[in-house]
Amino acid sequence: MSKQITVPFGPQHPVLPEPLHLDLVLEDEKVVDVIPTIGYVHRGLEKLVEKREFTEYVFIAERICGICSFIHSQTYVQGIEQIMGLEVPERAQYLRTIWSEYSRLHSHLLWLGLFADSMGFESVFMNAWRLREHILDDLEATTGGRVIQGVCKVGGVRRDISPEKLDEMVRGLKGMEHELQDLSKVFLHDNSIQHRLRGIGVLSKEDAYQLGAVGPSARGSGVAIDIRETGYAAFGKINFKPVVEYEGDCYARCAVRVKEMFTSIDIIEQCAKKIPDGPVDMKVTGAPDGEYFSRAEQPRGEVIHYIKGNGKKNLVRHRVRTPTFTNIPPLVTLLKGCDLADVPVIVLTIDPCIGCAER
Amino acid sequence: MMEPQLITPIGVGDVVTKAEQAKRDGNRLVQIGCTKIGDDFEIIYVYDKNYQMTSYRITVKQDDEIPSISGVYFGAFVYENEIHDLYGIHVKGINIDFKGTFYKTVIKHPFSVTIVKEDDSCQNK
Numbered sequence: 001m002s003k004q005i006t007v008p009f010g011p012q013h014p015v016l017p018e019p020l021h022l023d024l025v026l027e028d029e030k031v032v033d034v035i036p037t038i039g040y041v042h043r044g045l046e047k048l049v050e051k052r053e054f055t056e057y058v059f060i061a062e063r064i065c066g067i068c069s070f071i072h073s074q075t076y077v078q079g080i081e082q083i084m085g086l087e088v089p090e091r092a093q094y095l096r097t098i099w100s101e102y103s104r105l106h107s108h109l110l111w112l113g114l115f116a117d118s119m120g121f122e123s124v125f126m127n128a129w130r131l132r133e134h135i136l137d138d139l140e141a142t143t144g145g146r147v148i149q150g151v152c153k154v155g156g157v158r159r160d161i162s163p164e165k166l167d168e169m170v171r172g173l174k175g176m177e178h179e180l181q182d183l184s185k186v187f188l189h190d191n192s193i194q195h196r197l198r199g200i201g202v203l204s205k206e207d208a209y210q211l212g213a214v215g216p217s218a219r220g221s222g223v224a225i226d227i228r229e230t231g232y233a234a235f236g237k238i239n240f241k242p243v244v245e246y247e248g249d250c251y252a253r254c255a256v257r258v259k260e261m262f263t264s265i266d267i268i269e270q271c272a273k274k275i276p277d278g279p280v281d282m283k284v285t286g287a288p289d290g291e292y293f294s295r296a297e298q299p300r301g302e303v304i305h306y307i308k309g310n311g312k313k314n315l316v317r318h319r320v321r322t323p324t325f326t327n328i329p330p331l332v333t334l335l336k337g338c339d340l341a342d343v344p345v346i347v348l349t350i351d352p353c354i355g356c357a358e359r
Numbered sequence: 360m361m362e363p364q365l366i367t368p369i370g371v372g373d374v375v376t377k378a379e380q381a382k383r384d385g386n387r388l389v390q391i392g393c394t395k396i397g398d399d400f401e402i403i404y405v406y407d408k409n410y411q412m413t414s415y416r417i418t419v420k421q422d423d424e425i426p427s428i429s430g431v432y433f434g435a436f437v438y439e440n441e442i443h444d445l446y447g448i449h450v451k452g453i454n455i456d457f458k459g460t461f462y463k464t465v466i467k468h469p470f471s472v473t474i475v476k477e478d479d480s481c482q483n484k
Contacts, residue, residue, distance in 0.1 A: 039462035212434040230410050321390040329434030
């Protein structure tokens with residue numbers, strides 16, 4: 001038996017934009033055990049429900065993460081609306097759906113760029129981020145914010161999108177599609193990338209399910225969990241199928257994200273066709289009295305906002321279970337048995353968002 | 360409107376049994392979360408199968424010890440370490456026990472205290 005050594009990975013590492021630490025126990029070049037550590041930037045944002053009124057808290061919920069910001073605010077307000085029994089105008093539900101799919105697009109493009117960079121494909125990284133700029137431009141034009149949109153509120157949304165702008169957005173996305181196809185070809189068919197990703201970091205379907213994997217980490221292993229299928233916001237009125245791959249390796253997780261971009265464009269196009277006229281918000285009175293687990297599908301997977309109120313202006317509890325948090329145990333499992341040189345690529349394929357995990 | 364949710368109260372002694380039952384029934388562990396209510400702590404275990412959530416609630420005091428379900432669901436260790444570090448509740452038998460170092464907080468068990476508000480009337484009337 002080889003002598004075991006422990007190699008620290010992170011919290012500062014070239015492939016990690018945020019601090020995650022792994023103690024990698026090695027025998028020669030093989031990883032035999034992994035101890036994950038987070039908690040370097042834990043902010044305790046959930047505790048602020050005791051200081052901020054539940055309507056103000058939307059802005060804090062949105063600041064949990066700079067990538068999934070819109071979906072955090074959407075999930076939070078959905079929970080409040082459910083407790084208070086509010087029927088949010090249908091147009092607002094469609095707008096939320098459109099913006100959440102824009103969030104998915106920009107998150108996946110961000111990830112594809114970072115992933116390409118981690119493998120040394122700098123031109124692909126720049127191309128992915130160039131395309132992401134178009135998405136951010138549309139988000140800014142329609143919400144006023146590129147990173148933090150600030151457009152969700154309890155009872156609806158703060159802004160509407162005109163029919164002309166919606167047409168322009170769809171035309172822009174359709175125009176972008178061939179460029180996304182070119183980008184996809186690199187990730188799905190390039191020999192070097194396939195060599196780097198195929199058969200690496202395999203997570204079986206059973207492990208993915210039992211360990212609590214969500215999002216592309218689960219769907220890349222054949223576990224077809226996509227909370228959008230529950231029909232929240234306007235997803236119940238949209239036709240779409242979750243993207244599922246079955247190999248469970250790094251390539252499969254990458255392929256899920258690549259293909260999901262086209263699903264998102266299709267969803268936005270359907271929303272633009274089906275969105276009804278009408279108001280985008282409603283008057284809200286009173287305060288939530290009850291509890292609810294509000295769920296949504298973020299780019300990284302299922303997010304849960306648990307909300308408990310007692311009829312007063314401050315909530316009793318707001319707890320967020322983020323996708324990265326629940327993807328840590330699967331990460332531990334899929335790193336065991338891999339080569340040390342593959343660790344950075346494998347870690348990136350769960351798309352860790354420490355900002356979310358350290359809410 | 361979304362689906363109605365029911366949280367079933369159970370005793371501390373039933374936590375592992377319910378986890379084993381949930382696993383046998385093909386559920387995944389969705390989350391374990393803690394809420395401080397007065398001097399008590401509510402811990403909610405949430406399982407899911409085909410988007411149907413099953414939730415169990417236990418109510419404990421801070422000095423109480425609760426059993427770990429990480430022997431049933433390996434991934435439970437992240438939630439159980441979190442509950443220990445933020446609320447100070449001891450969880451017995453966690454498979455990966457960080458012994459209070461999962462979160463590095465300036466204040467020990469920061470979520471075990473509640474900020475008292477003098478005025479709690481709602482402005483949103």
